[in-house]
Amino acid sequence: MTKQETLRPLMFVGTGSDVGKSVLTAAFGRLLLQEGYRPAPFKAQNMSLNSGASPEGLEMGRAQVVQAEACGISPSVHMNPILLKPTGDKVSQLVLLGKPAGDQSAQEYFNRGDRDALFEVAMQSCRRLMERYSPLLIEGAGSISEVNLWDRDITNLRVAETVDAAVILVADIDRGGVFGSVYGSIQLLPPKYRRLIKGILINKFRGDAELFEDGRSMLEELTGVPVIGVVPYFRDIFIEQEDSVVLDHMKQGPQEGKINVGVVALPHMSNFTDFDTLQQVEEVQVFYLREAKAVKDADIVLLPGSKSTIADLLYLRQNGMEAAILQHHQSNKPLYGICGGFQMMGQSIADPQGVEGAVKEVRGMGILPVKTVLGTDKKTEVCRFHFLDQPTVSGRGYEIHMGRTTGGDALCRLDDGSKDGARLNARCWGTYIHGILDNEAVLQEILQIVRPGIRVRADYAALKEKGFDQLADLLRRHIDLPYIYQLLQK
Numbered sequence: 001m002t003k004q005e006t007l008r009p010l011m012f013v014g015t016g017s018d019v020g021k022s023v024l025t026a027a028f029g030r031l032l033l034q035e036g037y038r039p040a041p042f043k044a045q046n047m048s049l050n051s052g053a054s055p056e057g058l059e060m061g062r063a064q065v066v067q068a069e070a071c072g073i074s075p076s077v078h079m080n081p082i083l084l085k086p087t088g089d090k091v092s093q094l095v096l097l098g099k100p101a102g103d104q105s106a107q108e109y110f111n112r113g114d115r116d117a118l119f120e121v122a123m124q125s126c127r128r129l130m131e132r133y134s135p136l137l138i139e140g141a142g143s144i145s146e147v148n149l150w151d152r153d154i155t156n157l158r159v160a161e162t163v164d165a166a167v168i169l170v171a172d173i174d175r176g177g178v179f180g181s182v183y184g185s186i187q188l189l190p191p192k193y194r195r196l197i198k199g200i201l202i203n204k205f206r207g208d209a210e211l212f213e214d215g216r217s218m219l220e221e222l223t224g225v226p227v228i229g230v231v232p233y234f235r236d237i238f239i240e241q242e243d244s245v246v247l248d249h250m251k252q253g254p255q256e257g258k259i260n261v262g263v264v265a266l267p268h269m270s271n272f273t274d275f276d277t278l279q280q281v282e283e284v285q286v287f288y289l290r291e292a293k294a295v296k297d298a299d300i301v302l303l304p305g306s307k308s309t310i311a312d313l314l315y316l317r318q319n320g321m322e323a324a325i326l327q328h329h330q331s332n333k334p335l336y337g338i339c340g341g342f343q344m345m346g347q348s349i350a351d352p353q354g355v356e357g358a359v360k361e362v363r364g365m366g367i368l369p370v371k372t373v374l375g376t377d378k379k380t381e382v383c384r385f386h387f388l389d390q391p392t393v394s395g396r397g398y399e400i401h402m403g404r405t406t407g408g409d410a411l412c413r414l415d416d417g418s419k420d421g422a423r424l425n426a427r428c429w430g431t432y433i434h435g436i437l438d439n440e441a442v443l444q445e446i447l448q449i450v451r452p453g454i455r456v457r458a459d460y461a462a463l464k465e466k467g468f469d470q471l472a473d474l475l476r477r478h479i480d481l482p483y484i485y486q487l488l489q490k
Helices: 021-034 062-070 106-110 115-132 147-152 157-163 178-187 209-223 244-249 272-279 292-297 309-318 321-330 340-344 440-450 460-478 481-488
Strands: 010-014 040-042 045-047 051-053 059-061 082-086 091-096 099-105 136-143 166-172 197-205 227-232 259-264 284-289 300-303 335-338 348-350 361-363 371-387 394-406 412-414 422-425 428-431
Touching: 010 021, 010 157, 010 481, 021 040, 021 062, 021 136, 021 460, 040 062, 040 115, 045 136, 051 062, 051 371, 051 394, 059 062, 059 082, 062 136, 062 460, 082 115, 099 371, 115 136, 115 157, 136 157, 166 178, 178 197, 178 209, 197 209, 197 481, 209 227, 227 460, 259 272, 259 292, 272 284, 272 460, 284 292, 292 321, 300 321, 300 340, 309 321, 309 340, 309 348, 309 361, 321 335, 335 340, 340 394, 340 428, 371 440, 394 440
Parallel strands: 010 136, 010 166, 040 136, 045 082, 166 197, 197 227, 259 284, 259 300, 300 335, 335 428, 348 371
Antiparallel strands: 051 059, 082 091, 091 099, 348 361, 371 394, 371 412, 422 428
16 A cells, blocks of 8 residues: 655765766665655756656656656656756757757856756756655765856755755765765765755675774764665666766676677767666677777677767777678678667768768768668657567567668568668668667577577566665665654655
């Protein structure tokens, strides 16, 4: 039975980026759901190339989609009303309430005269969620100690102050310097924000947590804020990661006896979670291709999505990766492209409106008989499909792209009657469908080409549910939950 009481929002902020805020928000969502509450996630502003689609076909941060799943509810664009998608080193596409609202440089965005208006848009979404769910689990962004950005903050402690959220400061002990980062983050805050910090959570601890008891006491004495938990570093729990920074730590290569799948590491790779399910197949080794000579070690090559398709294609051309990929294809080895990777495999990519920059047209890799024209209209929708016209090979995924691609034999037939992608044969195709590899039947089709007789077992939905439940159990063992429940009471 769902508990109907109204609880105080709980907010997770960080001493820095990549400290684990997104995962902890999902973990608390699942724990509170199990306890009979009605939790929901919220992040006012997210910056990520890993986006997803709401059931209404609106774009939002993938992290908030995952957090909604952990809370047992459908994702809503109000859970992430402002999304920034970097298109270059200094420029991002602004997605406002699920729809593109133009490209802006960092300077233009952070110096906008309508920051208060953006904040109000975010808070309208926040209040809308609070009317329906309780407690709201709010995730901050980056570090709370960026003093130069406080006057332009629309996603951290200004949010907490507005809705009177109890704030938990998350610190990553694995990267070192936890005492300085925690103490400094709190001391730099003005008094009105410092009082909002109700707990400190030490994340990614390796070894015996009892050895940190002295450190725990020291932190509490230094800051006057209780340390509410020390969460261990884990590797055996599956959870989608928020952004591709995680790929920087993935150094594994091919493995003998496995089906070696090489994912091309594009500079502006998007939706890298497309390959999460593949990594869970026992017979498969997924590794990232960062130089041309590594391509020869791959049984299958995957070209992922990109937020800057033309720039990434030229990058592959300049560093020899394109030639290596073409050699792979000419050797009759499987090659598949998703979204931007699909576009690269065609004959040409045109950008007459300058969506991606000054380059108006480039030749593609020439593998698939298709042509792509980029435009300002973005297609964002959840879809169901039949793969290779096989009624028994079906699945679901989502599309997020600003290009239209024509030509070739379609790869998939969608339930609405439209077609997707293009194929030469079972060894070579491209698609716009993100999440296509999350479907067991599709994985079976591509892996049996390399290893006939393989029987794939990959239930992605069940895998995610198991991960959420394991995270909730982890919190129960390592967090002061009575204190958390005390904070939630208004």
